[in-house]
Amino acid sequence: MTEVERHNYDVVVIGAGGAGLRAAIEARERGLRTAVVCKSLFGKAHTVMAEGGCAASMGNVNSNDNWQVHFRDTMRGGKFLNNWRMAELHAKEAPDRVWELETYGALFDRTPDGKISQRNFGGHTYPRLAHVGDRTGLELIRTMQQKIVSLQQEDYAETGDYEAKLKVFAECTITELLTDDSSGAISGAFGYWRESGRFVLFEAPAVVMATGGIGKSFKVTSNSWEYTGDGHALALRAGATLINMEFVQFHPTGMVWPPSVKGILVTEGVRGDGGVLKNSEGKRFMFDYVPDVFKGQYAETPEEADRWYTDQENNRRTPDLLPRDEVARAINSEVKEGRGSPHGGVFLDIASRMSAEEIKRRLPSMYHQFKELADVDITKEPMEVGPTCHYVMGGIEVDPDSAQSVVPGLFAAGECSGGMHGSNRLGGNSLSDLLVFGRRAGQGAADYVAGLDRRPVVLQSDVDAAARMALLPFDPPESGEPENPYTLHQDLQQTMNDLVGIIRKADEIEQALERLAELKTRMRRVVVEGHRQYNPGWHLAIDLRNMFMVSEAVAKAALMRTESRGGHTRDDYPQLDAEWRKTLLVCSATDDDELVPGIKVERKEQEPMRQDLFELFDVEELSKYYTEEELAAHPDYQSLAAKGNAEAGKEEA
Amino acid sequence: MSYIGQFRVWRGDSNGGSLEDFEVEVNEGEVILDVIHRLQATQAPDLAVRWNCKAGKCGSCSAEINGKPRLMCMTRMSTFSEGETITITPMRAFTVVRDLVTDVSYNYEKARQVPSFQPPEGLAPGEYRMQQVDVERSQEFRKCIECFLCQNTCHVVRDHEENKPAFSGPRFLMRIAELEMHPLDTADRRDMAQDEHGLGYCNITKCCTEVCPEGIHITDNALIPMKERVAGRRYDPVVWLGNKLFRRNRS
Numbered sequence: 001m002t003e004v005e006r007h008n009y010d011v012v013v014i015g016a017g018g019a020g021l022r023a024a025i026e027a028r029e030r031g032l033r034t035a036v037v038c039k040s041l042f043g044k045a046h047t048v049m050a051e052g053g054c055a056a057s058m059g060n061v062n063s064n065d066n067w068q069v070h071f072r073d074t075m076r077g078g079k080f081l082n083n084w085r086m087a088e089l090h091a092k093e094a095p096d097r098v099w100e101l102e103t104y105g106a107l108f109d110r111t112p113d114g115k116i117s118q119r120n121f122g123g124h125t126y127p128r129l130a131h132v133g134d135r136t137g138l139e140l141i142r143t144m145q146q147k148i149v150s151l152q153q154e155d156y157a158e159t160g161d162y163e164a165k166l167k168v169f170a171e172c173t174i175t176e177l178l179t180d181d182s183s184g185a186i187s188g189a190f191g192y193w194r195e196s197g198r199f200v201l202f203e204a205p206a207v208v209m210a211t212g213g214i215g216k217s218f219k220v221t222s223n224s225w226e227y228t229g230d231g232h233a234l235a236l237r238a239g240a241t242l243i244n245m246e247f248v249q250f251h252p253t254g255m256v257w258p259p260s261v262k263g264i265l266v267t268e269g270v271r272g273d274g275g276v277l278k279n280s281e282g283k284r285f286m287f288d289y290v291p292d293v294f295k296g297q298y299a300e301t302p303e304e305a306d307r308w309y310t311d312q313e314n315n316r317r318t319p320d321l322l323p324r325d326e327v328a329r330a331i332n333s334e335v336k337e338g339r340g341s342p343h344g345g346v347f348l349d350i351a352s353r354m355s356a357e358e359i360k361r362r363l364p365s366m367y368h369q370f371k372e373l374a375d376v377d378i379t380k381e382p383m384e385v386g387p388t389c390h391y392v393m394g395g396i397e398v399d400p401d402s403a404q405s406v407v408p409g410l411f412a413a414g415e416c417s418g419g420m421h422g423s424n425r426l427g428g429n430s431l432s433d434l435l436v437f438g439r440r441a442g443q444g445a446a447d448y449v450a451g452l453d454r455r456p457v458v459l460q461s462d463v464d465a466a467a468r469m470a471l472l473p474f475d476p477p478e479s480g481e482p483e484n485p486y487t488l489h490q491d492l493q494q495t496m497n498d499l500v501g502i503i504r505k506a507d508e509i510e511q512a513l514e515r516l517a518e519l520k521t522r523m524r525r526v527v528v529e530g531h532r533q534y535n536p537g538w539h540l541a542i543d544l545r546n547m548f549m550v551s552e553a554v555a556k557a558a559l560m561r562t563e564s565r566g567g568h569t570r571d572d573y574p575q576l577d578a579e580w581r582k583t584l585l586v587c588s589a590t591d592d593d594e595l596v597p598g599i600k601v602e603r604k605e606q607e608p609m610r611q612d613l614f615e616l617f618d619v620e621e622l623s624k625y626y627t628e629e630e631l632a633a634h635p636d637y638q639s640l641a642a643k644g645n646a647e648a649g650k651e652e653a
Numbered sequence: 654m655s656y657i658g659q660f661r662v663w664r665g666d667s668n669g670g671s672l673e674d675f676e677v678e679v680n681e682g683e684v685i686l687d688v689i690h691r692l693q694a695t696q697a698p699d700l701a702v703r704w705n706c707k708a709g710k711c712g713s714c715s716a717e718i719n720g721k722p723r724l725m726c727m728t729r730m731s732t733f734s735e736g737e738t739i740t741i742t743p744m745r746a747f748t749v750v751r752d753l754v755t756d757v758s759y760n761y762e763k764a765r766q767v768p769s770f771q772p773p774e775g776l777a778p779g780e781y782r783m784q785q786v787d788v789e790r791s792q793e794f795r796k797c798i799e800c801f802l803c804q805n806t807c808h809v810v811r812d813h814e815e816n817k818p819a820f821s822g823p824r825f826l827m828r829i830a831e832l833e834m835h836p837l838d839t840a841d842r843r844d845m846a847q848d849e850h851g852l853g854y855c856n857i858t859k860c861c862t863e864v865c866p867e868g869i870h871i872t873d874n875a876l877i878p879m880k881e882r883v884a885g886r887r888y889d890p891v892v893w894l895g896n897k898l899f900r901r902n903r904s
């Protein structure tokens with residue numbers, strides 16, 4: 001029998017980023033005994049790196065903003081593949097969630113009349129992002145971290161124990177979810193302390209997954225070592241489904257030089273505040289890349305674009321602020337066509353557009369980052385930037401209202417959940433997503449636990465199996481070359497970067513799948529040196545299992561989707577296809593392989609948008625995305641059809 | 654442009670350890686953390702180190718480089734000469750867990766002892782109004798990435814483990830200042846700063862400010878004003894009286 005430390009909770013939140021912390025606050029406020037488990041120290045989760053801001057239609061800067069406008073922007077950004085109910089809840093609830101943070105002590109930047117200031121960002125019609133300079137994520141994390149402390153102080157006052165109802169288990173990695181044998185419902189989570197390597201078991205009827213993204217499967221990424229897709233893979237192994245895995249966001253502006261910082265993010269706030277993209281000829285090339293679906297919504301000349309920064313009523317926004325997928329593809333083409341910067345990116349110029357003081361005040365961490373890491377003074381010179389793997393739209397399939405997955409007791413929120421952002425996420429919509437759905441997941445878990453008449457049971461055999469899987473890398477196989485986990489990881493990253501990256505083709509994806517299969521066989525031979533105490537080699541070996549599953553899900557779904565949409569660009573199928581708009585690709589695990597189960601992908605029809613939401617859009621705009629059949633439900637469809645016929649008639653004449 | 658650099662890295666755990674010599678490739682533009690990662694990938698796969706963002710944003714990768722408290726991800730190799738041996742050791746004020754990883758739980762305990770933000774009663778969410786100039790003072794302190802380098806550097810605890818129970822360190826004295834300067838906070842933490850968090854131990858040497866990677870003026874903007882507020886409260890009879898009356902009115 002495996003030696004494990006045991007804990008009993010009502011809900012275990014896996015992840016201490018924005019989503020996890022918000023879920024934990026909610027669960028604790030609902031009276032549940034709550035544990036928060038995270039791989040890093042408390043307060044270091046990925047959310048800390050978010051720079052630009054948190055989208056919420058508070059209308060503080062432009063009073064025309066409201067949830068409907070935000071909803072429409074979100075759906076457009078995701079090319080109408082989004083789960084519309086999630087997008088609706090998100091747009092409606094984001095302002096309350098941001099205001100709530102002020103009651104926890106957050107200090108956002110202010111407008112002249114003392115409200116929360118809001119900035120422009122790609123794809124958002126109005127200035128909408130609540131921010132603190134360019135360190136908004138830090139403010140979110142710290143605020144919620146401090147809120148958790150304040151709840152613990154309440155518990156201390158009452159019970160003499162800070163951790164009576166809410167405890168953080170930092171530097172503790174969950175490697176497996178456990179389910180009840182008879183009902184298939186969640187019964188607990190198994191993991192290890194990074195410090196000692198000792199095993200730990202949480203017995204709990206509800207788990208909220210809030211583990212973030214998958215970027216570490218790619219070579220060039222803005223993501224940290226934590227982003228190994230654990231939540232995605234653990235959920236798969238517990239019987240949950242993932243959707244939208246083919247959609248991976250490449251942020252258009254990552255650093256490209258020096259090599260060691262390649263991929264580190266340059267916030268979109270640079271462009272939101274006036275920075276522009278230029279090629280090696282000094283041309284503002286984005287004007288050449290406004291796609292048909294956005295024609296008419298963006299400025300057509302640099303003059304108009306520049307006027308827009310100060311007068312948004314009478315001018316259209318700059319195409320530098322198109323949704324990220326469009327900008328990333330544009331940069332990719334410029335570089336391919338030989339108009340790139342010396343280190344294979346393009347130029348992002350803020351120096352010539354703003355005073356040095358202004359830049360340092362508005363973008364202090366960007367100034368710092370370039371100065372310290374690249375010897376570039378962004379108040380004097382342009383930055384060199386290029387696409388970097390940034391965010392995964394795909395994730396655990398959940399019920400929009402309760403955040404519950406198909407596995408009873410398993411909830412998910414934040415980047416590891418899927419649906420909200422469709423095929424492409426707008427900047428700033430993640431931080432708000434974390435707050436809205438973090439809270440909903442906490443609520444969902446509380447309701448679920450309240451409704452249980454029996455606690456699901458953890459099987460000792462499952463615990464033993466999880467321990468055995470975790471220890472495999474210490475137990476070298478009898479034959480075959482031993483594998484170094486670091487080398488295997490690099491090979492995986494190279495494969496995904498080269499073959500399932502920003503621009504994809506069928507034969508390349510097939511090649512990637514072959515390589516993945518090959519790499520998977522090497523996975524069995526991974527051997528780690530040393531012992532279990534704080535051993536990064538071992539930790540990586542465990543994370544690799546998850547990266548392989550997630551990578552296979554991305555590649556298989558990418559192969560199946562024969563169209564280009566948002567964060568999925570197929571060179572061999574460059575167009576949007578209305579039939580694909582209503583189709584979701586659902587990934588689940590097969591049980592062929594205990595170490596790294598395979599992935600099965602199935603099509604599923606997307607639920608049609610509720611009529612009142614559907615009617616928020618102009619039928620003409622919808623016609624760029626929807627099938628004729630679907631459009632017929634729109635009240636203005638007849639007039640559109642008539643116009644179409646008239647035009648067709650004209651052409652013939 | 655690549656060269657082989659000489660490194661001495663402390664390896665061991667709470668039972669002891671020693672500096673080990675390594676030769677590692679160094680490429681253009683790299684930082685110390687890149688070298689540590691290369692060391693892990695090629696020679697010492699179990700070398701323990703904390704890091705996350707690799708961009709000076711999360712405050713995980715604190716260590717001492719040639720004896721200077723620094724973030725490994727923000728220390729560029731170009732600041733050293735090629736022939737120089739670079740020594741990397743864990744933060745000294747905290748117990749070692751393993752290699753470059755230290756036990757920083759002291760900081761989380763201290764954080765928990767600072768009473769949280771207390772909003773004014775009856776102010777609904779969405780109704781908060783504050784001027785930019787008024788939030789800026791606290792905002793400076795909220796830039797803190799909790800790297801704990803200042804905590805590690807302050808002489809009050811650096812070599813005086815025995816002071817830890819009575820002294821919360823610059824980071825958390827600054828947290829108290831941040832709340833005190835929050836335009837809408839209603840609690841009073843001045844006595845507590847002195848009596849429970851050891852503000853009096855600080856003799857404004859500014860060593861904490863010097864190592865702060867965020868460039869926060871910890872001493873000038875947080876600690877000294879905090880000392881002034883405490884002094885004002887203790888010795889100013891008007892403040893004293895005002896407080897007494899205010900308390901009486903409330904109860």
Ligand SMILES: Cc1cc2nc3c(=O)[nH]c(=O)nc-3n(C[C@H](O)[C@H](O)[C@H](O)COP(=O)(O)OP(=O)(O)OC[C@H]3O[C@@H](n4cnc5c(N)ncnc54)[C@H](O)[C@@H]3O)c2cc1C
Pocket residue numbers: 014015016017018019020037038039040045046047048049050051052053054055136137172173174175191210211212213222223226230231265390391413414415416427428429430431432434
């Ligand atoms: C550089 C950068 C800038 C960004 N800027 C913005 C922005 O301006 N606006 C915006 O809206 N979005 C932004 N994003 C995106 C946004 O920050 C992330 O999508 C979001 O923070 C994810 O939050 P989360 O709560 O889902 O997960 P995270 O904050 O990533 O937290 C994940 C947590 O899960 C834990 N975890 C993972 N696996 C395990 C495991 N196996 N066991 C235990 N714990 C585990 C981790 O330790 C961590 O605590 C940015 C992203 C990056 C990388």
Ligand code: SF4
Pocket residue numbers: 806807808809822823854855856857858859860861862872876
């Ligand atoms: S200024 Fe005060 S807190 Fe800072 S290092 Fe000196 S004594 Fe310590």
Ligand code: SF4
Pocket residue numbers: 712796797798799800801802803804824827861864865866867868869871
């Ligand atoms: S105040 Fe500065 S040195 Fe101290 S923990 Fe914060 S960021 Fe680090």
Ligand code: FES
Pocket residue numbers: 703704705706707708709710711712713714715724725726727
């Ligand atoms: S890794 Fe985040 S500060 Fe160094």
